[in-house]
Amino acid sequence: MTVTLADVAARAQVSPATVSRVLNGNYPVATSTRERVLKAVDELDYVLNGPASALAAATSDLVGILVNDIADPFFGIMASAIQSEIGGPGGRAGGERLAVVCNTGGSPERELTYLTLLQRQRAAAVVLTGGAMENEPHAAAVASKLRKLTDAGTRVVLCGRPPAPDTAAIALAFDNRGGGQRLTEHLIGLGHRRLGYIAGPEERTTTRHRLEGHRAALAAAGIEEDPRSTMWGRYDRTSGYEATLELLRRDPSLTAVVAANDSVALGACAALRESGLRIPEDVSVAGFDDLPFSVDAVPALTTVRLPLAEAGARAGRIAMGREEPPPGGTATVRGELMVRGSSGVPRG
Amino acid sequence: MTVTLADVAARAQVSPATVSRVLNGNYPVATSTRERVLKAVDELDYVLNGPASALAAATSDLVGILVNDIADPFFGIMASAIQSEIGGPGGRAGGERLAVVCNTGGSPERELTYLTLLQRQRAAAVVLTGGAMENEPHAAAVASKLRKLTDAGTRVVLCGRPPAPDTAAIALAFDNRGGGQRLTEHLIGLGHRRLGYIAGPEERTTTRHRLEGHRAALAAAGIEEDPRSTMWGRYDRTSGYEATLELLRRDPSLTAVVAANDSVALGACAALRESGLRIPEDVSVAGFDDLPFSVDAVPALTTVRLPLAEAGARAGRIAMGREEPPPGGTATVRGELMVRGSSGVPRG
DNA sequence: CCTTGTATAGAAAGCGCTTGCTGTGACGCT
DNA sequence: AGCGTCACAGCAAGCGCTTTCTATACAAGG
Incomplete structure (x- = not known):
């Protein structure tokens, strides 16, 4: 029923x-023969059987891209960029590869x-994006999996994710700590002393690093930190909304809210507005990532731009x-502080 | 080197x-035997060879999801929902299937x-999301491809895309026309008579349907339409920003801007603000889709919520x-008009 | 004219798995 | 005791392709 190579x-x-x-075009074939074959392929509407050729050649043209949340543009933008270079159809790369985006949902x-x-599909390469889980047994399991993958010839790249020790994986890590630090330094420089922090999910590296940067900035400025000024949540607007309300309840004299990312910051803005507070006159807000919508927030969001x-x-x-x-298989990608309207000098 | 079934x-x-x-667990195997096998699998760290089993079984567990722009939450949200039902790992479905998201970039x-x-991978199913191209030869080529896929046993579903005639593909189409119409009716009801429209890419079904709805509403209200009040662009904020500036140049007395989607609307808001116009006092703005960030816009965006x-x-x-x-292989999914702060009674 | 080289095509052996069919004991029935 | 039934397990034939090795044809060199 289906057309096979033999039919052609x-x-x-x-x-x-x-x-x-x-x-496959990697062996000399006379032009006339080639044309005859191509004609037959066309006439029979032949489509290569992927699994069969992968089996015979012991390679596949699948490239996996793992993302934590595909509905989040943070990952969408990276995935899109990765895919365009993978040279899926139309990409600049020659071979046609199937870039597959897998949504882990965190x-x-x-x-x-x-x-x-x-691994089962014998993927040609795998790119893992975004923060890693810090849960120890899991991290070990992932590391071991990555090792097996690289052993089997699959290239593994981490994008926006810290290096995986004892692994051949190449890492392009984001400087979340440095970005977080500069962001909070900016706020401190404006005169803020009572800042609330809305962190992401607890055992995510991204979350931890951003928070560490924030704390480092506070410490450097000699500001003692009230543990109650940090809220934990998810990387979405609802989380930012609720956390801000709680932060306000805990300390109504707050003058700035630093959010784990832009979506959270947007939620924070909503909560502040509903509480009758002006941004930035009453409370400054800062995000992280600089996603496309952040510049359109009102006021525009002060944030750290990551070159996603x-x-x-x-x-x-x-x-x-x-x-x-x-060199060394690891590079750190810096973020750029984007100062915009959502941050200002605190009220007297 | 690699462990095979025979080794196990x-x-x-x-x-x-x-x-x-x-x-594969679909044939009676004595418990003791099964345990012995499982133990061996574990000890040898065996991983099934996907291509080989796909070849032998003449089926694969790949499910393709085609999206126009993976960086756009509109697609991200759909892809995420599809994937969770496909029962990728952790999904509620039993068999582990690899849901692959493919970014066509339009x-x-x-x-x-x-x-x-x-088709080459013998995918188990394919879901195409979002508007289709209206380019005739292309539409025919896609239809013929879809026919071949369904013939080969691949289930094809269109999500947020109009039905493909002469095809066994199931379609869940969005009622873009109706949504667009209700949106513009709402604006007209508020008293608007001079509305600008910012459309998406020209030969996309989504673009055409939304615009048709808009025009139907205008016609029903007896408002004659100036062709110069429609701008064409992409589905992103920059497009909305630029188009709005141009619309304002063409007709400074404009009282409302209807955008092809929420991102475009956000760009429109930015342009209006920069032009010193208040929303909605001077100009009302409306979007489409109701993406998560739309409720956080200031003022919150009036839009049509699609149950993505x-x-x-x-x-x-x-x-x-x-x-x-x-029934009939086709269903239409309605959008819900969300009236929020960005639309109001026109000035004067 | 025969040797050697070069270009191209074919034969055939798998790649690692699935599955229809064929045993083979153990069990229960008459 | 004899035989049909089960419940499992194994055999072996592919699935559709790639690739190594071999064969052929023709051109050029001696």
């Missing part, structure tokens, strides 16, 4: 081997299962072996 | 067939190539054969 071969009056060679098991599935697209593109190229990995 | 069989002292059956060639790649997650989930279930397709 018969029609073109050549051997299956020749057809295979024409299709769940450790799903992450592991996807990695296994990718650039980092993704680079990760993609490295995954395809089209760019040299950074 | 040898270790467990059974035949390869038995190991296969234990792993390019016809890429769309086609991805479809071919998916619900539709995606349903598409996912249908793709997996876990839900009956709608």
Whole structure:
């Protein structure tokens, strides 16, 4: 029923081997023969059987991209950039590769299962994006999985994720700590002394690093930190909204709210407005990431811009072996402080 | 070097067939035998060879999800919902399936190539999301591809996309026309007579339908339409920003701007503000989709809420054969008008 | 004219798995 | 005791492709 290589071969009056060679184009085939084969392919509407060729050649053209939340533009932007370099159809790369985006939903098991599935498919490369879980047994399990993948010849790249020790994985880490620090320094420089912090999910590296930066800035300025001024939540607006309300309840004299990311910051803005507070006159707000909508917030969000697209593109190229990995296999990508309308001098 | 089924069989002292059956669990295997096999699998750290089993079984567990722009939450939200129902790891479905998200970037060639790649992989199902291209030869090519896919046993579902005639594809279409119409009716009801419209890319079905709804509302109200009050662009904020500036230049007495989607509307808001106009006192703004950030815009965006997650989930279930397709293979999903602060009675 | 080289095509052996069919004991029935 | 039934397990034939090795043809060199 389905057309096979042999059918094409018969029609073109050549051997299956020749057809295979024409299709893969890495072996000399006379022009006339090639054309005959191509014609037959066309006439029969032949489509190569992926699994069969992957099996025979012991390689596949699948590239996996793991993201924590595909509905979040933070990941969407990286995924898009990675994919364009992977050279999925239309990309600049030659070979047609199927870039597959896998949504872990931030769940450790799903992450592991996807990695296994990718290993099972003998993926050509895997890119893991975003913060890692800090849960120890899980981290070890992931590291071991990554080791197996690289052992099997799969290239592994981490994008926006800290290096995985004892692993051949290339890492392009974001300088979340430094960014967080500069952001809070900016706020302190404006005169803020009572800042609330809305962190992301607790055992995510991204969360921890950003918070550490914040705390380092506070410490450097000699501001003692009230543990009650930090709230934990998810990386979404609702979390920011609720946390801000609680922060306000705990300390009505707050003059600034630093959010784990822009979505959270947006939620914080909503909560402040509903509480009758003006931004930044009464309370300043800062985000992180500088997603596209952040500049449109009112007032525009002060945040740390992460070069998501650039980092993704680079990760993609490295995954395809089209760019040299950074020396030592690890590079840190800095964020840029974007000072906008949502941060200002605190009220007298 | 790599561990194969045969290795496991040898270790467990059974035949390869038995190991296969234990792993696939669809054939009676004595408990003691099963345990022995599982133990061997574990000890050898065996991972099934995906391509080989796909070849032998003539099926694969890949499910493709095509999106126009993965960095756009509109698609991200649908993809996320679809994927959760596909039962990737952790999903409620039993079998582990690899849901792969393919980013077409809105390019016809890429769309086609991805479809071919998916066909090549013998995907179990394919879900196409978002508006289709109206370019005739391309639409025909896609339809023919879809036909081949369904012929080969791949289930094809369209989500947020109009039905594809002469195709076995199930369609869950959004009522973009109706939504657009109700939105503009709302504005007209408030008293607006001079409305600008910022459309999306020209030959996208979504773009056309939304615009048709808008025009139908104008016509019904007896408002004659100035062709110069419609601008074409992309589905992003920059497009909305620039188009609004141009619209204002063409007709400074404009009292409302209807945007093709929420991102565009956000750009429009920015342009209005920079032009010294208040929203909605001077100019009302309306979007479409009701993405998460839209409620946080200031003022909150009047828009049409599309049940992206619900539709995606349903598409996912249908793709997996876990839900009956709608009668006739086609269903229309309505949007809900969300009236918020960005629309008001026009000045003067 | 025969040797050697070069270019191209074919034969055939797998790649690692699934599955229809064929045993083979153990059990229960008459 | 004899035989049909089960419940399992194994055999072996592919699935559709890639690739190594071999064969052929023709051109050029001696």
